[in-house]
Amino acid sequence: xxxxxxxxxxxxxxxxxxxxxxxxxxxxxxxxxxxxxxxxxxxxxxxxxxxxxxxxxxxxxxxxxxxxxxxxxxxxxxxxxxxxxxxxxxxxxxxxxxxxxxxxxxxxxxxxxxxxxxxxxxxxxxxxxxxxxxxxxxxxxxxxxxxxxxxxxxxxxxxxxxxxxxxxxxxxxxxxxxxxxxxxxxxxxxxxxxxxxxxxxxxxxxxxxxxxxxxxxxxxxxxxxxxxxxxxxxxxxxxxxxxxxxxxxxxxxxxxxxxxxxxxxxxxxxxxxxxxxxxxxxxxxxxxxxxxxxxxxxxxxxxxxxxxxxxxxxxxxxxxxxxxxxxxxxxxxxxxxxxxxxxxxxxxxxxxxxx
Numbered sequence: 001x002x003x004x005x006x007x008x009x010x011x012x013x014x015x016x017x018x019x020x021x022x023x024x025x026x027x028x029x030x031x032x033x034x035x036x037x038x039x040x041x042x043x044x045x046x047x048x049x050x051x052x053x054x055x056x057x058x059x060x061x062x063x064x065x066x067x068x069x070x071x072x073x074x075x076x077x078x079x080x081x082x083x084x085x086x087x088x089x090x091x092x093x094x095x096x097x098x099x100x101x102x103x104x105x106x107x108x109x110x111x112x113x114x115x116x117x118x119x120x121x122x123x124x125x126x127x128x129x130x131x132x133x134x135x136x137x138x139x140x141x142x143x144x145x146x147x148x149x150x151x152x153x154x155x156x157x158x159x160x161x162x163x164x165x166x167x168x169x170x171x172x173x174x175x176x177x178x179x180x181x182x183x184x185x186x187x188x189x190x191x192x193x194x195x196x197x198x199x200x201x202x203x204x205x206x207x208x209x210x211x212x213x214x215x216x217x218x219x220x221x222x223x224x225x226x227x228x229x230x231x232x233x234x235x236x237x238x239x240x241x242x243x244x245x246x247x248x249x250x251x252x253x254x255x256x257x258x259x260x261x262x263x264x265x266x267x268x269x270x271x272x273x274x275x276x277x278x279x280x281x282x283x284x285x286x287x288x289x290x291x292x293x294x295x296x297x298x299x300x301x302x303x304x305x306x307x308x309x310x311x312x313x314x315x316x317x318x319x320x321x322x323x324x325x326x327x328x329x330x331x332x333x334x335x336x337x338x339x340x341x342x343x344x345x346x347x348x349x350x351x352x353x354x355x
Contacts, residue, residue, distance in 0.1 A: 003038025004038045006038055007192075007247065008247055021068050021069055021070070021081075022067070023037045023042065023044075023066075023069050024036055024064070024239075025061045025065045026063065027236055027239070028062060028063055028237060033045065033046075035067065040076065041076070042071060042077055044078040044080050047081055050080060050083075057103070058101050062105055062237075063249055064105045064239060065084070066084040067084065086107055089137070091104065092132060108195060108196050109138060109193040110138055110188055110195035110196075111139070112188075112197050112198065113129040113143065115200075116144065116202070116204055117147055117149065117154070117158060123161050123165055126162065127165050127315065129199070133198075133265075134268045138196075142169055144162075144171065144172070145207075146204055147175040147180055148177045170188065174208075176210075176211045182212070186242075186246070189242070190244070192245055193246055196248075196250075196251060198251055206250060212240075212248065237252070266312075266316065266319065273312050276295045276297075277295060280292060280295060281294075295309070
């Protein structure tokens with residue numbers, strides 16, 4: 001087996017590339033990267049040419065990316081020359097007021113949306129993760145940890161709430177303490193496939209990684225008793241090769257998940273509501289006072305919950321708002337680019353006149 005294959009390399013990905021120059025990004029910390037070619041690990045940085053040609057933060061390597069490198073084998077260092085095309089990517093709106101995409105991880109087969117079976121579980125937040133997971137191109141799986149801390153009837157109630165918003169998505173309940181559910185979890189991460197753990201702080205992502213690797217590789221903290229919330233323990237994204245050959249990326253907890261894209265994925269994440277919308281008598285139904293509104297009928301009959309419908313409307317508004325901000329930013333960047341080009345041309349013309 002080629003050393004790259006155990007890292008998830010598929011021979012059809014880039015058949016013309018020299019495999020001796022390929023590596024996968026394992027961790028990213030500021031401007032430094034740790035990469036692996038399946039045999040050795042290297043500390044790497046991007047070349048000057050690479051740095052000067054990037055247009056945005058999305059063009060820089062992320063955990064899970066495949067890159068073309070020049071290896072300095074004796075020094076265990078490497079220079080990243082090129083970023084290979086991504087098959088999937090999980091993107092969110094960067095935290096703060098700045099309109100900018102943040103790439104969390106790339107080339108994922110599965111996204112484990114992790115929550116805990118305690119007071120911190122938020123169904124509305126789960127909907128956001130589901131939309132982002134579908135938009136990434138990877139397959140979502142919901143994982144609920146700390147099963148040992150809940151009674152059977154409590155778990156049944158939570159499962160009922162989640163099943164309403166996770167149509168067709170597998171849900172795994174497990175305990176990192178007792179080991180219950182771990183085998184089912186691993187069935188969604190076969191050898192040479194890549195998955196990422198995504199969720200809030202304190203839901204047990206790092207603890208799960210330690211259990212799967214059978215060693216303490218990630219720091220963990222207990223959740224606060226007063227509000228069942230956790231503190232950040234993982235400070236960077238890192239990919240681990242599990243004993244079964246699967247590849248698992250642990251990520252820092254997300255205090256918020258602002259959507260970057262999702263206008264296509266929202267139809268899949270809310271396919272129950274979309275089915276009602278399609279059945280409305282009028283194609284442009286506003287679901288207000290129009291006759292023959294299937295959505296209103298579903299709300300009145302209890303087929304559709306008001307909370308679910310309001311969440312759907314809220315996320316639609318949020319996506320439309322983000323789209324407008326992104327368009328405005330693109331227009332401003334284009335305007336500034338042409339202003340700079342015009343300024344440069346005037347400067348060159350002026351210099352020629354006085355030569």
